[in-house]
Amino acid sequence: MKIYKIIFFLASVSIITNCKKKTAPPKEKEQKKVEVIDQSSMDQPPSELVSVDYGAKGYLKKYYEIPHIQEFYEWQDMKYQIWEPKKFPEDLSVLSYDELRLLRNEIYARNGHLFDDAFLRGHFNRSKWYMPIFDVDDFEVILSEEEQELISKIKEEEEKRKELKTITDKNRLELYNADLIVNKKQFKEIPQKVQNDFSNQNFSILEANRSMPFYTYDENAYEYIPHYITTDLYLFILHKYFSTSLEKLDENFMYVQLKTILEEASYKLSALAKSEDNKNLKSSLEWAQMYTATAQYAMGEKKYVVPDDYALEFDSEKEAINLIQGKPSFIPNILVNYKELKPRGHYTKSDTLKKYFKGFKWISLNGINIKNKKELKGLITMAYAIKSDQNLYEKYQQYVSIIEKLAGQEDNLSMSNLIQALGDTNLEETLSDTNVNKIITYLDGFDKERVKRVFGKEFRNEEKEIKRLFFLSSTYSITGEIFSRLVHVDDLNSKRPFPNGLDLPAVFNNKTAEEILFNEYKYGDKWSEFNERLSSLQEQFYKFEDWDNNYGYKGVQTALQATSEDDRYPDYMKTNAYNRKELSTALASWAHIKHDLILYQEKPFAAESGQGGGPEPPQHYSYVEPNLRFWDTALELVKWLENISKFDSTFASELKEIKDLGEKLRLVAYQQVEGKTVSSEIYDELHHVGGTIEYILFGLLETDHLSEREKSMALIADVYSYKRSNLNVAVGHADDIYVIVPINGEYYISRGSIFSYHEFIGEIFDDDQWKSKVKKGNIPDRPKWIQPIINDNIKGLEGQLEFRVGG
Template sequence: MKSIKSIFIILLIVLFVSFIGLTEEQVIVPQDLEGKTLPQIYMMRNEIFARRGRPFKTYELNNYFRSQDWYQIGVNEDGIVTYSDDRLTEIDRTNIEVLLEKEKELLQQNFIEINGIKKINTDNIINLWQFGELAPEDLERLSQFGFTIFPCRYPDPESDDVEWQPAPYEQFFWLYENNNYYGVANFITTDAILQLYHIFFDFTLRNLESEKLFPVVKELTNQMLELSKSLFEKAENKDVQHAALRNIAYFAVPQFFLTESERSYPHDIQTIIQSEIDKSTGAVGRENSEIFNPDFNPDIKHDMDYSQFIIRGHYTRSEELKRYFMALMWYGQNYFLADQQTDLLQSLIITKQLFDNSYNHLKLIELWETIYEPTVFYVGLSDDLGPQEYKIILDTVYGKNINFEDLSDPIKLAEAQKIAEEMYSKKKRIKTELYLIPSTAQFRFMGQRYIPDSEILQRLTKWTDTVPRIPLRPFPKGLDVMAVLGSRLATKIALEEHQIEGNIWKEYPENLEKLTVEFSQLTSNDWKTNLYYNWLFCLKSLLQLKSGYDYPFYMRNQAWEKKNLITSLASWSQLRHDVILYGSPSGAEKGGWEEWIPDPPKCQVEANPEFFGRMLELLIHSRDGLQQRDLLTKPMQEKFEKFIDLVEFLYQISLKEVTNQPVTNEEHEKLYTFGALLENLTISVMTDDESISNWFEIQSDTDKNVAVIADIHTAQIEVEENGQKIEKNLALEVGVGPVYEIYVVTEVDGYLKLTRGATFSYFEFLHPADDRLTDEKWQAMLKAGSNPPPPIWTQGFFSSKYPPEIPRLDYIYYFD
């Protein structure tokens, strides 16, 4: 049922397009048309044809006139056109000529120049009537930039405001399917494709983790625990026995996470193990870890951030994923120092056990590689030393045939430490600035990964070297990453904000420039080493538009740079969300009738062929890499093929747009049904159940919402509260909120037309690290309206209004 406001808008449309103050038999002269806009002239001319029963191939005209009671379409029951131009009277033909001349005159004014600045003449947007009442500020944005973005938000149920408050779109395809419902042309954004890739990346990764890796981690942990217990019982060397005891404690904690079964251990460590389990499952914040203290001495502190064990990302979705998260977080967070003899001995024992022992005819190191290698394909190599590097140390220092007692030789341990330090100095890694976290050589059983943006974030934070350490720039910004990846606008905003914030770290601009130069030297092959790098490579194509193309008006201004910057930041936050466990923190109608159907509306694709080309390469890289590792099922391969076909199609369309080649009706029809294809691909990836074909059948409400969140950096700083200075452990959160609406003016066959698409929202803020946000908490904050605002540099960029209520005509033609 239409709202009163919607009916009122439709009445205004009817008056706007139909009232000409002339009768059908009156000859129009140029003076009658003074003061009328191009859309009015356009509709007046086509109404003459409509009054004689002409069917309209132009989609919007067909829907409009089919909604008028007086319109009698000249098409018989078999769909054959019975209309011909013979029905036009001489007066009709004369009036059409006059109107067409006026139309041609007004078409020369599509773009106007004001104070030397080229703008769109919004009076010439031929289908503005389709979009209801646009506020003057939004018309000005359309004029100046060629687009405007509406920041959708959840309605306030307590508000007495009678203003139109639409519920926001929680998925991109909702908006595109809504366009079909209202007969509005699609503007297909890069955002929509990035969102779909996020779903492919995230769901293939979580399926890999829960179905393939979880049982392997479980068995490997159990084997390592049993080997440690056996060595403890048999070892005669006290140093080896003590190291084995500590390894029992080390593997007992993740064994509990994976199985939730309690076991008995030597009395010396039973209490310590339980304490460690309690701290981890309770995510108590930053505290001392007794397991990693030398000789289990509580007076020697091993600082550990237990808030990292708050289960988040996609790992909240199932029990297996929750357990997998806890175990892998344990292995990734905890380290053995090469400059501590007991730690080093523990690492060497673990390495020897991995390479010397088997399970089900597989060496334990092969089980380890079963976990590590596929995740390298997704995220990259560890930035710490691990079993593979320590095997080289074993062979170099101790030789091939050794027993465990040999490992405790102090002279050889010193030599092993030296080699470890040399290896570590050459390894690409994230240099941590967190207080009490050592930067010397470390061994991790399953280390977290080097990811380039974490290096950027880490190198653009700064503390003094004095004691106590004073923060100069304790928290980086998402802008830092995009600036280094090549966004001139991000660099400009970041430097401006640095000045506003007091320019405390005066070397920040110099360090930002140094990093930008370093990363600019990476080749295209460097950016394709794994899926994480390759995703960032796609984002670079948004931050630096390729030269040599004839880009449309809406892409030729700094406002579009900002839109692309927001898109890139939002997609990057999805990437960080997906790998949170692995990433190191930080005219007149033509004739020729056959069976009649209208032409599809003239949709548009964001005109960035470089992006779609890179996305195509990323998809092929993803498909082939999974296939080579025997990790791609036939149904998932078919889904990849459909996604690849879609992106290849969008690449071809975007290339046509920037090289001024015509897009066919068949291609426009496919663009118009984009929403349905997007929904089908999204549903098919989210579930393996072939019987599920409707969105409401998806079980996880969290997955059904596009909003996700990830903490990317942690720092402990001193803040003042209620007149007192206190230490606070804060996390930098980045995330995606509801889908925003973007209205874009495009030029089709010489006419300006308004299209509608979906784009990302982006949020970035500090939040207590002891309450690291899950997707569920973040979505609840958005719905309650308790979320922080978007970054300050985006203020004034978006419309201050709700998206207008789009009126729906009584007739809409649907394409299958």
């Protein structure tokens, strides 16, 4: 039996041999000394043990007398000494793969090697005997024959284990062999359920309730847990950029522009009313003045012109607007409820934004019946006032064009169509019965509405047949049309009164979404037309190519790419469980889009009746979620945002930082899939990716700290209404995802952050109300299709490494 001069200590990590440049040891007395744990008394595995007499190596002792090394270890209350004999199993087959790797690497650790690998260094730092030599250019580890022989024996055993690098699951997917994970001991404990997830699907999601996604990466950076940089993290900062940019645009331009348009229209109408030529047009002019005054009031304006004949009606509208409830009295419409005037999204952040929301929403709710000549003549008068003033008309056109670039084209008849119908005649001729009839015929010929109103068969009100025209129309959205066509309402016999967020990816042929809708929700069984309607929509959108038209489209395309499939992707991304994770990511991203565009897009509805000294820090690894199509599309979205930023370049530097980060993440994703080596420089740059995201966010918020409101990422949007209830889609606090990833030929547990997606039916909430519910944990359950892969009763994995000799 051979006696090997080595000490056994259970753990796992690969060896990286390069040392880094010299730095001065810490001298500040107030620095806290790190308690070093000696775990050498850990129970040995049941096997015949080999006695070991490690002894002292003379060549090492002289290095501990070098001034900077001696000073550093004295500061740590550590000194070189001869350790007592230890034991390790003679039969190496009783050790796990990670234990084998640590046994091999401990030979180098005992010989003063400074590991660049963060796990290896952090693990050995927990033992008081580990005193690596640093900042000595000519230092080399010298191994004895016995040590070299043992290393060869261990490597031979490791290679046997690695013959089974992947495990084939029942779906013929090649998953990483979880038995080969090298950094399990990076964590104090890995619950059995999480270990089972690693074996069965290579990842596990834990409900972490992190109020910001970058907090996970900050913790990873501190504990040197490998990053799993998710599409969710990048989507978070992309959405924050757009939301903040839109907030600026709305507050500094769109609000001012709409306010100016209404003011100038009011002045123009007053001038027209005073003209002797228009005395017989009083009724239409006063109606237009009433409309303008009510819109101005909804925007919080104090100066407006209300005709005497409309005083009582104006008071009635004012009361409903102030209470944010009730129905309109000025332009009757049984389908309009002033609860929709409740500011939400980012429009609750300032008084100006609140006023802008209420003003625009009032206008987009109150469309006139084109067959009601009083209402039509009134709006024709407004159209005439705008068109006859070139400066005012240009402001109106500019305002509408920006909305269309942001949120899509108007989905209803609007002032734009009405202006097109006007000739070059004076106001009296324009309002003649003959001309008005021509205009009605012209407008009635349009079939502009794509987000169709859904009515139950018992809906008897005339509103079902009314075609309405709006001063400013809400815009078309892809999901608006999808939702309006995938619902069935018939009072108690309704087959599908509410849509499902999964309808969106299903229409774009996501097979997992389809399977859930049919096999778990059973919509095909409950409603015989569901399959036919879904197939029709799939055919319609199969070759959709207008993605660059507006942010609403481009954002949806990017969100959907989070669910993309590609043969190049690792097989864990092809599991049903990971497909569900990707669906959650995509729908959470879509929820952000609906949240940001909540004012402009039409909502479909249905009606029924560190330390500063010692060695350089170790290498911290990152693995980018290798969704190549997503990263390609995300950078296309960034380019699109660069073009739209010409309207307001306030956050140009932040957008450049987002672009630079995206390009870096895309590069790494491709390198991973192609089997190329990621440089240490890139790893160093990604080490503090959480801090990078946080820094960009501070720039967008124009602050150096997060306000109480901004400390939570939670947000909510109502996307469909039926019977005074709303389908809400929301994002809560972030979950943690742990994923087995290949790095430098070994398998590591990495950690990342993902969105938590919620979808439920209820009242309208604003962000503050939702954030409060999230903070208290008083929120509805997640959709049932995502629940099976969320471990909501397991605490996050806690790191246990020590970094006393590194940053």
